[in-house]
Amino acid sequence: MAYATDAATPLSIWGRGDEGTIESVSGANQLSARLREVGAIPGVPVRVLRVGSTVVIQVGSSRFCLRKTDATCIKGMKAA
Amino acid sequence: MATDIADRERPYVGRATVAVVGNPNTGKTTLFNALTGLSQRVGNFPGVTVERKVGQLTLPDKSAIDLLDLPGTYSLSAKSPDELIAVEALMGLLKSESTIQAVLVVLDASNLRRSLYIVSQLLEIDLPLVVALNMLDVAKARGILIDAPALSERLGVPVIPIQANKRTGLDELKEVLSRVVEKGAVPSRSPILPQAWWVEAEQLAQKYEGVSTGLVLRVLIDNQNTFASHVVERFGDDFAADLHASRAKVNVGDALANQEIELRYGWVDEALDGVLRDPEPLRVTRSDRLDRVLTHPLWGSLSFAVIMAFVFQSIFSWAVPLMDGIDALFGTVGGWASGYLPEGALQSMVVDGVIAGVGGVVIFLPQICILFLFIAVLEDCGYMARAALLMDRLLTPCGLSGKSFIPLLSSFACAIPGVMATRTINDPKDRIATMLVAPLMSCSARLPVYAIFIGAFIPDQNVWGGIGLQGLTLFALYCVGIFVAIPVAWILKKTLLRGQPTPFLLELPSYKIPDVGTVGMRIYQSGRHFIERAGTLILAATIVMWALAYFPRSETITAHYEAERERLAGASEEILDDLRAKEAGEMLQQSFLGRMGQALEPVVEPLGWDWRIGMAALASFPAREVIVAVLGTIYSLGEVDEESTSLRDALQAATWSDGRKVFNIPVALSIMVFFALCAQCVSTLAVIQRETGAWRWPVLTFVYMTVLAYIGAFVTYRLGMALGWG
Numbered sequence: 001m002a003y004a005t006d007a008a009t010p011l012s013i014w015g016r017g018d019e020g021t022i023e024s025v026s027g028a029n030q031l032s033a034r035l036r037e038v039g040a041i042p043g044v045p046v047r048v049l050r051v052g053s054t055v056v057i058q059v060g061s062s063r064f065c066l067r068k069t070d071a072t073c074i075k076g077m078k079a080a
Numbered sequence: 081m082a083t084d085i086a087d088r089e090r091p092y093v094g095r096a097t098v099a100v101v102g103n104p105n106t107g108k109t110t111l112f113n114a115l116t117g118l119s120q121r122v123g124n125f126p127g128v129t130v131e132r133k134v135g136q137l138t139l140p141d142k143s144a145i146d147l148l149d150l151p152g153t154y155s156l157s158a159k160s161p162d163e164l165i166a167v168e169a170l171m172g173l174l175k176s177e178s179t180i181q182a183v184l185v186v187l188d189a190s191n192l193r194r195s196l197y198i199v200s201q202l203l204e205i206d207l208p209l210v211v212a213l214n215m216l217d218v219a220k221a222r223g224i225l226i227d228a229p230a231l232s233e234r235l236g237v238p239v240i241p242i243q244a245n246k247r248t249g250l251d252e253l254k255e256v257l258s259r260v261v262e263k264g265a266v267p268s269r270s271p272i273l274p275q276a277w278w279v280e281a282e283q284l285a286q287k288y289e290g291v292s293t294g295l296v297l298r299v300l301i302d303n304q305n306t307f308a309s310h311v312v313e314r315f316g317d318d319f320a321a322d323l324h325a326s327r328a329k330v331n332v333g334d335a336l337a338n339q340e341i342e343l344r345y346g347w348v349d350e351a352l353d354g355v356l357r358d359p360e361p362l363r364v365t366r367s368d369r370l371d372r373v374l375t376h377p378l379w380g381s382l383s384f385a386v387i388m389a390f391v392f393q394s395i396f397s398w399a400v401p402l403m404d405g406i407d408a409l410f411g412t413v414g415g416w417a418s419g420y421l422p423e424g425a426l427q428s429m430v431v432d433g434v435i436a437g438v439g440g441v442v443i444f445l446p447q448i449c450i451l452f453l454f455i456a457v458l459e460d461c462g463y464m465a466r467a468a469l470l471m472d473r474l475l476t477p478c479g480l481s482g483k484s485f486i487p488l489l490s491s492f493a494c495a496i497p498g499v500m501a502t503r504t505i506n507d508p509k510d511r512i513a514t515m516l517v518a519p520l521m522s523c524s525a526r527l528p529v530y531a532i533f534i535g536a537f538i539p540d541q542n543v544w545g546g547i548g549l550q551g552l553t554l555f556a557l558y559c560v561g562i563f564v565a566i567p568v569a570w571i572l573k574k575t576l577l578r579g580q581p582t583p584f585l586l587e588l589p590s591y592k593i594p595d596v597g598t599v600g601m602r603i604y605q606s607g608r609h610f611i612e613r614a615g616t617l618i619l620a621a622t623i624v625m626w627a628l629a630y631f632p633r634s635e636t637i638t639a640h641y642e643a644e645r646e647r648l649a650g651a652s653e654e655i656l657d658d659l660r661a662k663e664a665g666e667m668l669q670q671s672f673l674g675r676m677g678q679a680l681e682p683v684v685e686p687l688g689w690d691w692r693i694g695m696a697a698l699a700s701f702p703a704r705e706v707i708v709a710v711l712g713t714i715y716s717l718g719e720v721d722e723e724s725t726s727l728r729d730a731l732q733a734a735t736w737s738d739g740r741k742v743f744n745i746p747v748a749l750s751i752m753v754f755f756a757l758c759a760q761c762v763s764t765l766a767v768i769q770r771e772t773g774a775w776r777w778p779v780l781t782f783v784y785m786t787v788l789a790y791i792g793a794f795v796t797y798r799l800g801m802a803l804g805w806g
């Protein structure tokens with residue numbers, strides 16, 4: 001990466017293979033509640049395994065697929 | 081002897097029920113099967129079990145308990161109908177159910193942290209808890225180390241390491257279960273959630289009959305979700321108002337649900353500190369590497385198409401030798417029956433009705449087995465969730481999500497479990513829309529119909545690299561259902577079931593080698609089901625149709641042909657055969673079936689069908705395979721060739737009254753398209769009624785599918801003729 005930022009970014013704009021930790025999961029809908037329940041809470045390691053209209057993310061040791069538009073609610077801090 | 085009887089009677093007097101719960105796909109059903117000796121469906125994707133199932137487990141002291149297998153759930157705040165079933169059972173909200181005395185929670189050792197979330201909730205529902213730590217082999221392969229005794233100490237409940245698919249650790253598990261059922265010690269409540277929440281919950285629970293503290297706590301926290309709305313609806317407006325007041329009292333700042341999750345994971349991390357050693361959580365596994373190809377936007381979709389084409393080709397090429405064997409067997413039996421039974425109605429019923437009809441269906445057993453071999457392998461290797469991922473792209477524009485694809489894929493086996501599998505869909509409108517298009521997926525009952533017409537009329541040509549024209553035609557027919565389902569779902573979601581687009585979240589399990597026992601059991605069960613159907617429903621329908629085609633016997637026709645034969649005495653065998661064929665044909669024409677058929681003919685003629693096809697299709701509305709049986713019977717009655725019971729030859733030889741062949745490629749295609757689209761299955765319609773609780777949905781399904789089937793068959797026939805395939 002040419003520029004490194006300290007700010008958390010939505011997982012929807014991460015590239016394939018990017019790793020980091022979860023900063024926040026926003027929203028009060030059932031999707032964000034479920035994401036949190038399966039472990040997407042601050043500090044948990046996260047990685048993007050597939051990009052596209054449907055993304056695959058690894059949260060802790062589980063892998064989930066969800067739409068790119070829904071993945072915007074997960075913000076993470078990318079590892080350098 | 082006396083003790084023996086006492087033992088047998090004991091279960092009926094207050095037998096304990098233990099519920100099996102846990103996250104989806106952690107091996108609950110595998111464990112349930114291993115403990116009870118049953119063979120409920122198992123598969124490597126979340127959402128295999130969508131119903132409650134009860135089985136009996138004999139404990140080491142010979143006493144028996146009931147084990148209750150439940151759908152998987154990530155937490156007790158249920159978000160879809162299948163999770164609701166599990167949570168309602170646990171919370172004792174199902175009146176019909178015997179109350180649960182203890183809970184057996186199954187954890188995935190390779191996903192321990194996430195699995196413990198629900199454990200922290202289960203520790204608070206005032207039931208004894210036993211933890212089975214499953215999938216230890218997977219954890220070990222990833223270098224994950226778990227100190228089970230230490231975990232047990234932290235949780236305050238027994239933790240038993242097992243490997244359900246290899247049946248290891250079960251003896252210890254049974255020992256512990258029998259101890260827990262007998263003693264029934266409820267775990268002491270860890271101070272995970274704020275005391276104030278419990279105080280409110282307790283107060284409300286005291287006020288309302290039949291409401292436990294655990295239940296109130298749940299709905300206090302879960303404001304708007306599926307489960308909370310369901311409970312509030314049930315206990316009335318007063319309860320709702322009190323709940324609202326309590327919530328206002330304890331709610332400071334962030335929503336309770338968010339606070340709950342953070343508090344629980346805080347507790348989980350504490351419990352796991354020094355117990356779990358995972359050296360490299362974000363390690364790239366073999367599954368990840370496979371997924372780079374199999375979920376790749378381009379290569380993934382291509383692999384999907386290649387896998388499907390291979391499946392359909394194999395259904396034909398692998399089945400042929402086996403089918404020839406079954407065919408020969410029925411030929412022999414038919415010959416034997418004609419020889420032994422006296423000529424007349426009984427002989428005709430056995431030979432033309434049962435053997436030609438039911439036999440014509442049973443012949444396709446090998447195809448059914450091969451289809452289920454592939455379905456079972458796909459289900460148990462972990463590919464289903466990937467297919468759903470790829471299909472999300474296709475389903476999003478029609479208002480559904482990839483979540484709908486798993487029920488739709490299940491419908492390729494049979495629409496009934498497919499409709500039930502829609503319970504995993506959170507959104508009620510999405511769920512109904514999925515149910516309504518599920519019967520468009522080509523179920524295994526359509527396979528015999530496709531197989532007979534493709535086998536008889538589509539040339540066995542190699543198109544490219546081992547993929548034949550027959551396999552491609554079959555593939556195309558499966559696609560017809562899929563491609564019609566897309567606009568139908570789109571229209572439904574735009575009109576009757578209009579709603580917001582719903583999110584899609586699906587766990588991708590790691591790939592594994594399919595279990596031979598699981599696959600074998602699936603093939604065996606579906607094969608048996610197929611034969612049972614042939615022996616009951618199809619047999620009954622065939623006999624009715626045979627009777628309609630055999631009666632009334634016309635004296636005049638018999639007398640006329642008797643006289644003819646006398647006149648032509650000494651004529652060549654060929655002439656006599658011809659005469660007999662004419663007689664049989666005329667008899668059939670004037671039978672009840674023939675008369676009805678002629679009335680029907682104008683309706684089916686635009687599709688290129690003669691009255692026999694029309695009647696056979698009409699008779700297939702209760703169950704589609706009936707068409708094969710009925711055509712077998714009709715052609716066997718209207719025919720003289722006693723040696724060949726092969727329906728294929730009869731179809732190829734059939735002619736209109738003016739001598740033209742009835743069947744050509746467009747006619748065969750038109751029939752198959754009709755069957756691909758038509759709602760010819762009473763059981764499916766009944767299940768849709770049960771799952772939606774309303775008659776209008778099965779009625780709508782029936783009407784739209786039948787109309788589409790007619791239009792589809794008409795267009796296919798005309799197009800085929802215009803292209804000169806006739």
Ligand SMILES: Nc1nc2c(ncn2[C@@H]2O[C@H](COP(=O)(O)OP(=O)(O)OP(=O)(O)O)[C@@H](O)[C@H]2O)c(=O)[nH]1
Pocket residue numbers: 103104105106107108109110111121122123124125126127128129130150151152153214215216217218242243244245246460592595598
């Ligand atoms: N490697 C391994 N696989 C297992 C073990 N136990 C079960 N499996 C496999 O895990 C998969 C899921 O098993 P199921 O029994 O269907 O899981 P479930 O918890 O009932 O799943 P749902 O009904 O969807 O909630 C199947 O493919 C099993 O063969 C185990 O101990 N080790």
Ligand SMILES: [Mg+2]
Pocket residue numbers: 108109110121122128129150151152
């Ligand atoms: Mg299950």
